[in-house]
Amino acid sequence: MTSGADPAATDNTPVSNLELERAYLRDLEGKPTGQRLWGYVKLSGPGWLQSALTLGGGSLASGLYLGVIGGTSLLWVQPVAMILGIIMLCAIGYVTLSTGERPFRAICHHINPVLGWGWLLASLAANMVWCLPQYSLATGVLQQNLFPGLLGDDGPLSPVGSKLVIVFCVFIITTVITWSYGSGHWGVRLYELLLKILVAMIVACFIGVVVTLAVYSSEFSWGAVFAGFIPNLGLISKPSPELAAMLQSLSPPSQAYWTGQIVSAQRDIMISAAATAVGINMTFLLPYSMLSRGWGREHRGLQIFDLSTGMFIPYMLATSCVVIAAASSFHNQPHASVAELIDKAPSEWPKSYLSMMESRVYSEMGVTPSAIPEGEAEKVQAEVAQRLEAMPLEEKQLAAALMKRDAGNLSKSLEPLMGKFWADIVFGVGVLGMSLSTISLLMLISGFVVCEVLNIPSSGWPFRLGTLLATTGALGPFVWGDAKFWLAVPTSVFGMVLLPIAYITFVLMMNQPSLLGDQMPRGMKRLWINAALFIAAGIATATSIPTIYGKAGWVGIGGLGLFVLAMIVTHVMRKPVDSPPQSA
Structure with a gap:
């Protein structure tokens, strides 16, 4: 058994199976690239968990509003953020697979207890906050797309009654799915298979949206799409070209007001998109999902492949299609509910x-x-x-x-191909799959967090009850009214504030000899790895600090200062670590 690996999986999985998998991976190292990659495909799993978590309400909402306010000129935001996130996930994955240690215990023992507890509690807080828009998103598509006659505003149920029915059903479904994860090795495999199916369905739905637009829209331009993947940092401080052109026709006071509104919203949406690409709770999920499968050093190459395919490719396809669809349908266009009433009283x-x-x-x-x-x-x-x-x-x-759009608006882009009925069905099922998979994974992470706090295996009733901490999302449909998708934006901005805690921690872990020992990268390899890690951590920190000040002022900066001070004091007072900790 790998030292420090989570007994939740390895105790219930025959050692011979794990040894056969490790031997298979060692054998793959000497095979041609194509054969090696096909072998990785058959063993992939945690990357798909990350993909299912990433492709949730936050990613959908961020992509929707990136397209609404920036058109295709902001297509680059989510892929760039994902690449930076994968760099950090590879770092925590490398440390976990090289040492076999449960990361929270390793951080507290080798790096700093304040960082360890900060990472753990920030991940739990992100779960509880990020679950809000998932329930709200599921409510939106069920009321507007899938069952408007039964659960919509004109249905037989009251507005509160329909929301209660939806929330109860979502809670039961996601709880059953999540608790299957703790049922042993077969539960893990079944859980990951279901998520692979959901991710594939989600990607297919949004590819269908773009294909429909490309075929039926005369204004659709592939040139503009490809140009949108070129990063343009100027859009952090100025409106997109199309909106800037609209501003030119206004008086100077009006230009100043709307420019401020557009830039502020644009910045929040870009931060939201970056935060939902790889959130701090996702950095907690990856190492524990790998340990729960009994992965070790032989799996390090598989881990990189798993993240690059199971996570990046579905995310890239789905989010880009959402941005393209929103840009083609809504950017620089009046909201449908207002278009014919603008010149009215x-x-x-x-x-x-x-x-x-x-x-x-x-x-x-x-x-x-x-x-x-x-x-x-x-x-x-x-x-x-x-x-x-x-x-x-x-x-x-x-x-x-500039008005906020919702699920009912975006599904209209499928209507030229499928008609309204099937457009609502296809879009609604895809979005519902997004929200259900993300809720179940947020619950899963919460279970891991609780078991880490109690220092017990991630299994049994403590794990199952811990997953229920993420059911705070059930409040989402009741605390948010119009444009339920928009709830994902402020919650994602909150997540971005917490992200540097994880990134800085992983940089320190990759450079800690007492943790990695002879597995620590050396020479030019270490130089390149650290360069990539510092770029990712630097961008996350540079984004987070202005966000903290913009949302909480000097109070937020003061809270950040206290956290840093506690970390420094703890570092000075603690004894140096010369040997690895005992297996948890």
Whole structure:
């Protein structure tokens, strides 16, 4: 048995099977590349778990809004973030497979207990927060695409009643799926097979969306698509070219206001897309899913292949197709609910659009609605109504193009090929598969976290009950109203704030002799590895700090400072580690 490996799998798996797998991998090392890769395909698994987690509501929402606000010019964001994330996942995977140690124990013993506990608790917090948009996403597609007559606004159930039914069903399904993981080796294999099927279904659905657009849309351009994969960092601080052109027709005050709104939303969406590519909770899942299969040093090449194929390829295909579909259908286009009402009286505008336009007018007047004296409220409202009536058509069209979209909007891109009924079915099933697979994996990570805190094997009732910590997501449909997809954006920004904790930890692990010993990379190999790790960690940190300040001000920066101070104090006070820890 691998030293420190999780007994959840190795105790229930015949040693002979693991030894045969290891011998097979050793034999593959001397085979031609094609034969070796085919051998890896048959043994892959944890990479597909990562793919199923990544292809969730966060990735879908981020891709949707990247396309809405940036068009195809932001296609590069998610693949670049994924590449940086895979670099870090390969690092934690290398350390785990080289040592056989459970990462949390190894970090606390060899690196720093503050970093270890910070990584563990941040992963759990990310699970509990990220689960919110998954339930909300499942609710959205069931109400809008799959069963609108039964569960929608016009169905026989009340709005609260339909949400309760959906949440209960999602909870039961995901709990049954997740608990199969703790049933032994056959449960792990069954779980991973189900997720492979879901991932394949998801990718197929969104490829279908793009094929439909390419065939039926006269404005679709493959040249613009390929150009969108070229990184353009200027879009962090300026609107996309198409929206910038719309801004030119507005007055200077209007240009300043809408530029600020666009850039702020664009930046949040880019951060969200980067965070959902590889979140901190995913860095917790990978090593424990490998240990649960009994993987060891012989599996290091398989791990890289597994992440590059099972994780990167489905993610790249699915998210790119979502961005392309959203860009073709919505970028620089008025929201469908507003398109025919823009030139009508404000009283006929949809509530969400009216609220957006009123905020614009209040900003122009320098007034905060909550601070208006009661005696002047009627006068201010009359002036707001007057200004809304006089607002230029170009400004109304720009605002309508920036409105948030939801599941019901995106599925329309399939209608020219399939018609509305089958478009809703195909899209809805794919999105529902995304949300269910991600919920079950967030539950799985929570179970791993609880067992690590208790220092027990990841199996049995402690593991199963620990998975229920991620059911906080059941609150999502009840705390968020319109555009349920948008809930994934702020929750993903939260995840980006936590990500540097993991990345910095992995850099230190790859350079810790007491942990890796003779398995630590040497010479030029170590130089190249560290260069890649420092780039990934540096970008994550450089993104996280401004986000913390933008969302929490100096209070957030102060909290970060306290965390760093605790880490430094702990490092100074702890004794040097000369020998590896005992097996957990």
